[in-house]
Amino acid sequence: RLRLPPGPPGWPIIGNIFDLRTQTHRDFDRLKSMYGPVLWLKLGNLNTVVIQSAAAAAELFKKHDVAFADRKAPDSLNACDYIKGSLAEAPYDEYWRILRRLSLSELMVQKRIKSSAQLRKECIDKMIQWIKKDASEFCEIQLEKYLTIMTYNQLSSFMLTRDITDYKSETGNEFLEAMRNFLCWQGKPDVVDAFEFLKWLDPQGIRRHTRMYLEQLLKIVSVFVQERIQERNLQKGNNTRDFLDALLDYEGDGKGSVDKLSEKNINIIILEMFVAGTETTSNTTVWTMAELLRSPDSMSKLKAEIDRVTGSSRAVEENDIPELTYLRAVVDETMRLHPALPLLLPRKAREDTEFMGYDIPKGTTVIVNAWAIHRDPDSWEDPLSFKPERFLNSNINHKGQHYEIIPFGSGRRSCVGMLMAERTVSLTLARLIQSFDWELPANISPETLDMSEATGFSLRMSTPLKGVPREREAKC
Numbered sequence: 001r002l003r004l005p006p007g008p009p010g011w012p013i014i015g016n017i018f019d020l021r022t023q024t025h026r027d028f029d030r031l032k033s034m035y036g037p038v039l040w041l042k043l044g045n046l047n048t049v050v051i052q053s054a055a056a057a058a059e060l061f062k063k064h065d066v067a068f069a070d071r072k073a074p075d076s077l078n079a080c081d082y083i084k085g086s087l088a089e090a091p092y093d094e095y096w097r098i099l100r101r102l103s104l105s106e107l108m109v110q111k112r113i114k115s116s117a118q119l120r121k122e123c124i125d126k127m128i129q130w131i132k133k134d135a136s137e138f139c140e141i142q143l144e145k146y147l148t149i150m151t152y153n154q155l156s157s158f159m160l161t162r163d164i165t166d167y168k169s170e171t172g173n174e175f176l177e178a179m180r181n182f183l184c185w186q187g188k189p190d191v192v193d194a195f196e197f198l199k200w201l202d203p204q205g206i207r208r209h210t211r212m213y214l215e216q217l218l219k220i221v222s223v224f225v226q227e228r229i230q231e232r233n234l235q236k237g238n239n240t241r242d243f244l245d246a247l248l249d250y251e252g253d254g255k256g257s258v259d260k261l262s263e264k265n266i267n268i269i270i271l272e273m274f275v276a277g278t279e280t281t282s283n284t285t286v287w288t289m290a291e292l293l294r295s296p297d298s299m300s301k302l303k304a305e306i307d308r309v310t311g312s313s314r315a316v317e318e319n320d321i322p323e324l325t326y327l328r329a330v331v332d333e334t335m336r337l338h339p340a341l342p343l344l345l346p347r348k349a350r351e352d353t354e355f356m357g358y359d360i361p362k363g364t365t366v367i368v369n370a371w372a373i374h375r376d377p378d379s380w381e382d383p384l385s386f387k388p389e390r391f392l393n394s395n396i397n398h399k400g401q402h403y404e405i406i407p408f409g410s411g412r413r414s415c416v417g418m419l420m421a422e423r424t425v426s427l428t429l430a431r432l433i434q435s436f437d438w439e440l441p442a443n444i445s446p447e448t449l450d451m452s453e454a455t456g457f458s459l460r461m462s463t464p465l466k467g468v469p470r471e472r473e474a475k476c
């Protein structure tokens, strides 16, 4: 007999599906108070274990990282062979290792990140100019629009040395629109993942819509990739080597069987970086602005810190970030309360594993509820309040070694874009605060600002945040 973790009794066939009523991360958290931090659920056919405390997460990432290193990918992502080319959804195999190494050398090596600082600055400059322009025309602006466009352009200039969208279009261009739709369908729980026998029926239409938008997105990316291949054949183009060049240049490491990445897989990898890196980054920035607008005291402290570090004559730069301790505390505190991926990305047990005295069978879906861990009163004092001060004079940070705060995950499958994301979020915020005095619209007060969450691919505000920017003295 297996010693399974505790969990609510389920119904025949459907298991615990009815225990999930509202938002999955909140439902899991509710069940934690009844069954403890390691929860067992049967979701249709799926054996599922949910990890919901810092201690259990530490056990997972320190002792069982390899045993739980496969991904549980949604069935709909089999469309267009996406999973076969993906890094984030790949099983823990040789192909994943190659992509991970390649991405780390581009995204996590300080030298590469530093050399791309100018690109990020230019994208933020452009955003600030557009906010100034729109602020002079309209009283209030919807922040998400500007942050989304800026984040897409930062990533596209880093990966493809080009902008992918602009502020002029009202609805966003074809790529953004298709991506919005794709992420919206990916954010819906799919019954097919729990009941494989319904695969042929695709009852919610998720696979059909996913395929439609994936085809559209991959077609757009393939044009960029094709153009680059032709430029390289003609030895045209500028001399900057970007992420796409790194993928095209790959010729194997002499150890394994993969000696070249196919063009189809390169398209998927480029697309995936947009999927993984844009909404997560822009939503984190929006949540931070919302928390600051609700907390005038924190806003003033941050403004004072930025002014102190930069003086009165220049725009804040990435090099200033190490000195902006309050800014880093504000970002950490926001990621604690509003982790962009509240359940990280689900993993799968590669083998039968003994975990904290329980038997976890091979194939079990392993979910880490970062949202619940970040709000656990055993780890955090007054866990529901926004208090950046808790990170001052503390060595706790989000980088994956302190399991009470893991917005980027931890271990082998942790986020490869963390360095870039933390720089983007910090610099964007610093520039927004330095360039403008922000207020809430007249009919909203800090007490009535709607902070409720909408779940989709990532956690975002259910009511889009609006702010009133008033230009400060020009520094930028």
Ligand code: HEM
Binding pocket: 087, 088, 089, 100, 107, 155, 272, 273, 276, 277, 278, 280, 281, 284, 339, 340, 341, 344, 345, 346, 406, 407, 408, 409, 410, 411, 412, 413, 414, 415, 416, 417, 418, 420, 421, 422, 425
């Ligand atoms: C604030 C922004 C971001 C947050 C909160 C975030 C969070 C995460 C999380 C929680 C995971 C799963 C970790 C795990 O399973 O343990 C992940 C994986 C990943 N992220 Fe991010 N991410 C962000 C930005 C980015 C950016 C900018 C990129 C790329 C440019 C990126 C690329 C990836 C990739 C490729 C994976 C899959 C890694 C793997 O499976 O080996 N992310 N991210």
